[in-house]
Amino acid sequence: MKKVIAALALGMLIGSAGSVIAANSETVQATFAQFVIKVNGAEQTLKTDPLVVDGTSYLPVREVAGLLGFELDYDADTRTIDLTNNEKDVTPVNQSTAAAKVEEWVSLRDLMAKPGLSITLGPSDQGENTLSIGKEGSEPTRIYDVVVPQQDGTAEKSTSDNKSVKLKFEGGSILLPQDFLDRIGIQNQ
Template identity: 55%
Template sequence: MKKTIVALALGLLIGSAGTALAASETVQAVFGKFNFVVNGEVKELKTDPLVVDGTSYLPVREVAGLLGFRLDYDADSRTIKLDNKLGTGSAGGSTTNQTKGGSSMETITDEWISLQELTQNFGIKINANSNSLSLSKNELVIEIKFIRNGDEIIGGKTSSGNIGLRIKDSETQLKLSDLRAVGIVD
């Protein structure tokens, strides 16, 4: 019995020493302040990059957004995927190549567009507050009031009807076909 207690105490002592050694490793880092210019346009990061031993570590999701990419993260495989936001089909729709009867055809697999894409590709001005979005182009103004389920925004409503609205990967997206139906997008 005494040998068991001594062996157990010795095991705990060795295990805690290993943990203490592992926890004592530190990395010195400083927050970097950088100027970012993308295609001649000055951009600002919301999150300051870290600099460790002369190497800059940038927030991937934020930089991807500045460069016009959509970032998806697969937690199961720990994979970061970057894709063009616009794909190769119509604005906001990603495409999949399919073969039918020996010929290749493109199929639009989704029809969501980010607020950033609306501004960049359609010249739409956007104003937002906690209850709504206002989209304007030329003389046309569309007010989209948020539809909520508790604290979660699950859609949008205009005087002309509902607008598909979702928040995906911290990015607000609207359904392109609904924007066409209300006439704000051609």
């Protein structure tokens, strides 16, 4: 009988502790929302609808990580979410709607051979090497502080459209990413 009373007392204690915690917890008003989610241009579907609280959207991190090609590990002891991606490029989960995005590079030499483009590399008014590229007769986009290094590699450079571009240097040549060329309206045919 004493064991039954002790068990009942313990159950009531645990139950009342939950009530105290619930009474001190903050409540928020949230609405479920449906968004169009695209990964590399391919529309994806979430199994769980996102929540919107005070104008901020909350998406299920495990699903979004999966859509982006990441693995998610959660450590409950430290409340740590660890996202890892061992792939070089993010591949959409739904392969039927989009091909994997592969980074394409175009050499500056190949671009200079194209008619209708204006390309210059030289010192700017401030004395730094600037690469200007655009269609003839239009305002070019400038890439600032372009210096070809002695070793191959990549470098992030700022541009005149207040963005940046990653340049690749290979064998003394400058290569530009096709997505940058698309951004400034130069198609690689």
